[in-house]
Amino acid sequence: MKRIIYSCPYVPAEWIAAHGLQPSRIIPDPAASSAVRRPADCRKTGAGASPIGPVEGLCPYVRAFLNEAINDKRACGVVVTTVCDQMRRGFDVLTRQCNIASFLMNVPRTWQTFAAQKLYLDELGRLSLFLVRLGGNSPTPDALAEVMLQYDAARRSIRASRAYLSARQYAEAIAALGQEGPAQGRKSEMGRGVPLAIIGGPLTRGDFDIFDIVEQSGGKIVLDATETGERGMCGPFDRRRLHEDPLTELANAYFGGIQDASRRPNSELYRWLGHELAARAVRGIIFRRYVWCDTWHAELQRLKEWTDLSVLDIDVAGDTDTERRRWQNRIRAFLETLT
Amino acid sequence: MRDIPRQTTLRQWDQRYEQMQKAGVAQPSYGGLLSRHIEDGDTRLLKLRYDNSAAALRLWNFLLTEEDRLREARDRGKKIVGTMKDLGTVPVMAYSLDNVVAFYPDGAWWTPCVMELNAGLLSIADSLGIDESFCPVRAMLGAFVTGSRFPIPELLICSVGATCDDFSAIAQRLDGLGYPILWWEIPHRRTPEPGEESVKLPGGFSAPRCQVEFVKAELQRVRKALEEFAGQHLSEEKLSAGIKKANQVRRLLADLRRLVFGARLCPMPALEMLVAEMLAIHFCSDRDEAIAVLKELLDEVRERIKEGTGLLRDDAARIFWVNPVADLQVMNLLEDCGGRICGTEYMFTHALDEIPENLPAMEALAQMALADPMVGSLADRASRICTEIRRFDAEAVVISRIPGASHCALEGQVIGEIVQAELDVPVLEIEVPSLTDSIAQALRTRLEALVEAVRERRKK
Ligand code: SF4
Numbered sequence: 080m081k082r083i084i085y086s087c088p089y090v091p092a093e094w095i096a097a098h099g100l101q102p103s104r105i106i107p108d109p110a111a112s113s114a115v116r117r118p119a120d121c122r123k124t125g126a127g128a129s130p131i132g133p134v135e136g137l138c139p140y141v142r143a144f145l146n147e148a149i150n151d152k153r154a155c156g157v158v159v160t161t162v163c164d165q166m167r168r169g170f171d172v173l174t175r176q177c178n179i180a181s182f183l184m185n186v187p188r189t190w191q192t193f194a195a196q197k198l199y200l201d202e203l204g205r206l207s208l209f210l211v212r213l214g215g216n217s218p219t220p221d222a223l224a225e226v227m228l229q230y231d232a233a234r235r236s237i238r239a240s241r242a243y244l245s246a247r248q249y250a251e252a253i254a255a256l257g258q259e260g261p262a263q264g265r266k267s268e269m270g271r272g273v274p275l276a277i278i279g280g281p282l283t284r285g286d287f288d289i290f291d292i293v294e295q296s297g298g299k300i301v302l303d304a305t306e307t308g309e310r311g312m313c314g315p316f317d318r319r320r321l322h323e324d325p326l327t328e329l330a331n332a333y334f335g336g337i338q339d340a341s342r343r344p345n346s347e348l349y350r351w352l353g354h355e356l357a358a359r360a361v362r363g364i365i366f367r368r369y370v371w372c373d374t375w376h377a378e379l380q381r382l383k384e385w386t387d388l389s390v391l392d393i394d395v396a397g398d399t400d401t402e403r404r405r406w407q408n409r410i411r412a413f414l415e416t417l418t
Numbered sequence: 419m420r421d422i423p424r425q426t427t428l429r430q431w432d433q434r435y436e437q438m439q440k441a442g443v444a445q446p447s448y449g450g451l452l453s454r455h456i457e458d459g460d461t462r463l464l465k466l467r468y469d470n471s472a473a474a475l476r477l478w479n480f481l482l483t484e485e486d487r488l489r490e491a492r493d494r495g496k497k498i499v500g501t502m503k504d505l506g507t508v509p510v511m512a513y514s515l516d517n518v519v520a521f522y523p524d525g526a527w528w529t530p531c532v533m534e535l536n537a538g539l540l541s542i543a544d545s546l547g548i549d550e551s552f553c554p555v556r557a558m559l560g561a562f563v564t565g566s567r568f569p570i571p572e573l574l575i576c577s578v579g580a581t582c583d584d585f586s587a588i589a590q591r592l593d594g595l596g597y598p599i600l601w602w603e604i605p606h607r608r609t610p611e612p613g614e615e616s617v618k619l620p621g622g623f624s625a626p627r628c629q630v631e632f633v634k635a636e637l638q639r640v641r642k643a644l645e646e647f648a649g650q651h652l653s654e655e656k657l658s659a660g661i662k663k664a665n666q667v668r669r670l671l672a673d674l675r676r677l678v679f680g681a682r683l684c685p686m687p688a689l690e691m692l693v694a695e696m697l698a699i700h701f702c703s704d705r706d707e708a709i710a711v712l713k714e715l716l717d718e719v720r721e722r723i724k725e726g727t728g729l730l731r732d733d734a735a736r737i738f739w740v741n742p743v744a745d746l747q748v749m750n751l752l753e754d755c756g757g758r759i760c761g762t763e764y765m766f767t768h769a770l771d772e773i774p775e776n777l778p779a780m781e782a783l784a785q786m787a788l789a790d791p792m793v794g795s796l797a798d799r800a801s802r803i804c805t806e807i808r809r810f811d812a813e814a815v816v817i818s819r820i821p822g823a824s825h826c827a828l829e830g831q832v833i834g835e836i837v838q839a840e841l842d843v844p845v846l847e848i849e850v851p852s853l854t855d856s857i858a859q860a861l862r863t864r865l866e867a868l869v870e871a872v873r874e875r876r877k878k
Pocket residue numbers: 138139140141162163164165166280281369371372373374375
């Protein structure tokens with residue numbers, strides 16, 4: 080099946096899958112992508128092995144994503160969104176560096192108006208045209224509803240398994256759903272420790288170690304509010320609306336349901352966090368952000384002012400090995416203050 | 419009282435001002451010694467060099483008295499709206515109302531330079547968690563908290579969507595601090611799909627009809643908010659009149675740019691031209707006076723061209739400049755290095771293009787907002803830059819990076835590649851922080867090398 084790659088949580092996997100294509104929400108690996116060679120089908124714009132090297136001011140995640148997309152030989156298309164300016168500019172680089180079919184989806188930052196919601200829905204229509212051009216089939220409402228039910232069931236099952244999984248397994252289950260689609264029978268193993276939340280943008284592949292580091296230090300992530308975690312997963316569909324008008328329900332669940340720092344205003348993110356932090360009796364927050372990510376960086380101080388919980392700021396430059404050692408020490412010290 | 423064109427220091431300007439006074443040269447109400455602004459803390463003025471015309475003096479005094487003007491406007495009962503980010507569209511609407519004054523708090527961008535960090539605005543931003551990884555616009559936060567740089571507007575309107583992350587994040591922080599913001603969406607301008615109705619925008623870009631309609635509806639929301647705020651109906655007639663006035667400013671600037679960038683001998687230095695261009699955005703809080711200031715500047719330029727006088731060497735390298743400089747002194751530096759500005763793209767070319775007067779007002783404004791070079795692709799932006807380079811016959815390009823700016827990480831490379839591929843002119847990318855004193859020598863070396871490269875190419 081032809082594979083469509085993306086990373087933004089506002090791209091509904093169901094919509095791509097309903098077109099008969101395989102949605103794959105990639106979790107880039109900064110270390111691997113900086114070592115890869117430029118593929119033959121990419122236009123050369125300069126010398127060097129890495130398509131995009133470290134650039135002053137560039138979010139390491141954007142860089143990792145672009146390099147992964149440029150070097151992904153199995154993908155037939157890539158979807159990028161306008162949720163972040165760096166990604167939007169990254170799209171311009173992608174289209175120049177590489178011949179992979181690419182689509183820039185306008186995801187409004189405002190969300191309270193009908194016009195913004197309609198724009199999102201219209202963009203799904205435009206995405207459909209792109210997918211059809213790549214060999215997909217425009218789905219009937221029934222076909223879409225069926226795919227939505229599969230994904231909905233998978234998400235319910237993942238959510239239900241949270242209490243039985245280690246934090247890492249839970250995060251990996253969410254990531255695997257994005258990457259490979261609905262699957263059955265994930266193994267379960269529960270951890271214990273001081274309940275923590277992790278909040279921030281998306282994780283890269285090596286970053287999943289952070290869950291182990293927390294557990295080894297006596298904590299457990301009970302709320303994964305990263306973009307690749309629970310926060311980036313849309314809520315359950317309304318079954319009645321799903322059958323009446325599946326596309327609108329899909330848009331409502333994604334655009335209306337996923338809370339992000341980039342929204343204007345982003346008050347709903349705090350409302351969501353307030354609810355989840357309390358419901359899970361969280362005792363401390365790990366705030367994980369990329370250097371040069373303005374969107375999340377600007378929230379750090381606000382979060383500290385907003386919450387009574389202790390907040391540990393971890394800034395990530397993309398060098399996972401060196402950073403892991405730094406995280407370990409800081410997380411251990413953080414947990415000591417909480418116990 | 420005209421003089422041979424040259425650049426002067428602040429102190430020399432003061433002496434010349436005294437002479438002008440003695441000669442009975444009339445000054446506007448905001449006129450006076452330029453050096454008095456030093457007392458307000460604008461110490462960078464001491465290090466700049468200025469054009470010696472009365473027109474330039476008026477321009478500088480007009481710029482540096484904006485805060486007083488805003489406070490006076492409030493005292494006279496006018497309502498103050500802070501327009502943010504869109505650079506040029508919402509002020510046209512606001513100034514169509516007779517009891518509203520609009521300005522861009524974004525202008526605090528230059529405060530760290532003008533006040534040489536003395537205002538402490540950046541430390542306040544730091545304390546609010548907005549550190550130097552953000553662009554200098556973070557000074558705006560400090561300006562709000564201290565209330566020292568401008569009167570706090572009663573209404574804040576900010577565009578968001580296809581904008582930089584810096585401003586969006588900082589404005590959200592401001593909103594979180596208790597300064598509520600009306601957000602309106604400007605979508606990324608995209609290429610129309612096959613078969614989709616397309617609209618040719620002012621300035622030459624295209625957008626699908628549905629995007630124009632979307633922006634029109636968003637601006638309609640803004641219009642309603644302005645009406646409620648002003649307690650006045652913002653009729654089509656008022657908007658059309660507002661557009662005509664804005665176009666007066668834009669036409670003056672177009673003439674100024676055409677004459678200055680095209681002249682054999684440079685008739686007006688880069689720094690004054692930068693300030694003049696800024697007037698297009700919100701008229702420096704007085705639309706009629708902005709027109710008068712630009713007219714005088716244009717008359718001066720015309721006279722100089724007629725007389726065959728000007729500044730700088732007549733073989734100065736013709737440089738096209740991309741992005742505004744956070745340190746104004748760099749405009750002087752370029753000229754010291756043997757260059758002159760022949761074409762600019764300071765991220766608001768849409769505010770320089772005339773707004774169509776033959777369209778319904780909201781349609782025209784929506785088209786204008788979508789014509790913003792920053793809301794489209796880098797390829798679009800680069801293509802317009804190429805057109806302007808050709809138009810002004812520029813021989814090299816400087817892309818000046820803004821520290822921390824979300825768009826600067828990747829844009830220089832893409833724009834540079836496109837310009838080089840299309841025009842084969844040298845491109846230099848430099849970073850210009852708010853104060854360049856510590857890197858002045860390195861900047862000088864790089865700019866001199868660029869000028870040298872231009873001279874070498876002329877020999878071929
Ligand atoms: S982490 Fe921040 S800068 Fe990086 S892609 Fe996400 S929102 Fe953009």
